[in-house]
Amino acid sequence: MIKLINDPKIGSIVKHIGWQQDKKVYPCDVYITDGCYLSDGRLSNFWWWKRVLKDGSLGKVEKGYGSFEESNKNYEIEIRVKRIA
Known part of the structure; x- marks a missing residue:
């Protein structure tokens, strides 16, 4: 059974089941980098993510409204974090 996820945790990998945007086809697995479901008690559901590419690396940051479910992949x-002094 597929489990829908309304409020994915930052740092988690989930399947984005949204739409086609800027010639980027969904569904696909994404790494959640930022965002929130609620903001000041109001529905926001706006997220930033990096697409998990076929080779396992992460793509560029994308953003938009979320529609997520559990990924069936591991x-x-x-x-890697680059610290700026």
Whole structure:
């Protein structure tokens, strides 16, 4: 059974089941980088994510409204942080 996710956790990988936007076809698995379901008690549901590419790397940041479900794939992703002094 597919589980819909209204409020994905930052840092999680979920399947975006949205729409076609800027020639980028959904559904696809994405890594959630920021966003929120509620903002000041109001529905927001606006998110930032990076698409999980076929080779397992992450694409560029994309953003939009969310429609998510659990991913049926397992990933091992390495996140590198560049600190600016």
